Amino acid sequence: MKSVTVPGIRAMCFCYCLVAVSVTATAQPTVRWLAHDMQRPRPPVIAPAKQVLPVLPPSDAIVLFDGTGLSKWRDAEGGPAKWKSQDGYMESVPNSGYIYTADKFGDVQLHVEWAAPLPAKGRSQGRGNSGVFLMGLYEVQVLDSYENDTYPDGQAAAIYGQYPPLVNACLPPGQWQSYDIVFHRPRFHEDGTLAKPARLTVHHNGILVQDGRELWGPTAWLQSLPYKSHPDKLHLSLQDHGNPVRYRNLWLRELQESTEEGPPAEPRRKTVELAADQLQRFVGAYQGPLGEFGTIELKGDQLQLHAKMGQVIDLLPMSATEFAMRWTAGKLVFEVKESGQVAGFTMHLGGEEYPIRRVPAAQSAE
Ligand code: MG
Numbered sequence: 064m065k066s067v068t069v070p071g072i073r074a075m076c077f078c079y080c081l082v083a084v085s086v087t088a089t090a091q092p093t094v095r096w097l098a099h100d101m102q103r104p105r106p107p108v109i110a111p112a113k114q115v116l117p118v119l120p121p122s123d124a125i126v127l128f129d130g131t132g133l134s135k136w137r138d139a140e141g142g143p144a145k146w147k148s149q150d151g152y153m154e155s156v157p158n159s160g161y162i163y164t165a166d167k168f169g170d171v172q173l174h175v176e177w178a179a180p181l182p183a184k185g186r187s188q189g190r191g192n193s194g195v196f197l198m199g200l201y202e203v204q205v206l207d208s209y210e211n212d213t214y215p216d217g218q219a220a221a222i223y224g225q226y227p228p229l230v231n232a233c234l235p236p237g238q239w240q241s242y243d244i245v246f247h248r249p250r251f252h253e254d255g256t257l258a259k260p261a262r263l264t265v266h267h268n269g270i271l272v273q274d275g276r277e278l279w280g281p282t283a284w285l286q287s288l289p290y291k292s293h294p295d296k297l298h299l300s301l302q303d304h305g306n307p308v309r310y311r312n313l314w315l316r317e318l319q320e321s322t323e324e325g326p327p328a329e330p331r332r333k334t335v336e337l338a339a340d341q342l343q344r345f346v347g348a349y350q351g352p353l354g355e356f357g358t359i360e361l362k363g364d365q366l367q368l369h370a371k372m373g374q375v376i377d378l379l380p381m382s383a384t385e386f387a388m389r390w391t392a393g394k395l396v397f398e399v400k401e402s403g404q405v406a407g408f409t410m411h412l413g414g415e416e417y418p419i420r421r422v423p424a425a426q427s428a429e
Pocket of ligand 1: 194204
């Protein structure tokens with residue numbers, strides 16, 4: 064970029080210019096913004112459909128607040144939380160401080176219901192501000208964003224200072240609204256360096272507003288902070304930002320780490336070798352109780368089931384009459400008559416058995 068010499072203009076360009084940093088496969092340029100930039104496009108405002116609230120916890124949920132007191136919450140020093148709890152909700156008491164769950168959590172599915180103060184007071188970041196801090200570090204912003212403009216990375220359901228929501232699905236102040244959050248904590252190597260960033264998915268009033276966003280570090284005001292290695296579980300917190308925001312019906316489900324990944328592994332089943340004539344006898348048309356099922360064909364030395372619905376399944380011989388399906392936990396057990404003719408097979412799949420009959424050669428040739 065050519066240097067601009069008028070100091071004022073240069074400063075403005077520095078503050079407000081978008082920086083095209085890369086081009087995706089679909090040729091859409093990606094952009095980066097300074098934090099809290101008022102030039103950033105506003106997410107479209109949409110009206111969510113009426114929701115049925117509260118959404119009650121399922122049987123495996125850990126209930127953080129059921130409307131009957133703050134026993135699961137602490138202040139920053141570990142003492143009793145100083146927010147109000149009454150009439151089934153809790154309310155941030157201005158200047159009482161953030162509150163923290165007594166327990167610590169890592170990966171979670173979290174349900175939150177909140178309501179901004181009515182009548183609305185203040186503007187921009189001063190109206191109905193609070194926040195849900197996963198692990199006390201990663202904030203999903205709570206703000207009264209109903210007809211209240213602010214910087215987009217700080218509006219309701221923004222990942223604060225990082226990502227605006229995809230749309231503004233905020234309800235008017237005083238109305239109960241919901242966040243449904245899926246959070247995956249960052250992973251760190253043993254030497255403390257980042258292995259995998261934190262990831263957030265958020266639904267606001269049932270609308271997807273954060274779609275598996277990867278965070279570049281803890282959320283922050285006026286700063287862009289790098290990750291610092293931290294424990295796998297930390298206290299979840301709610302922000303006191305000086306506004307009496309209400310919460311109710313908070314629950315979460317701890318998510319277990321998945322050890323599964325990718326397509327099926329090459330089968331570990333023990334197979335046998337069958338001569339070509341032993342394979343050839345299975346070739347032909349087959350039918351199930353509902354009619355045509357498919358054909359068995361021999362391609363080179365590979366026996367294949369060509370199902371009527373289009374699937375082509377390699378059959379691996381485990382004995383003279385039993386064949387495994389290459390990528391599936393199932394098998395075909397053939398019935399062979401004394402004459403050596405194949406009468407049909409039983410398909411074993413998903414705990415069920417399906418009888419399949421061979422179509423007599425004369426009939427199949429018709
Ligand atoms: Mg906040």
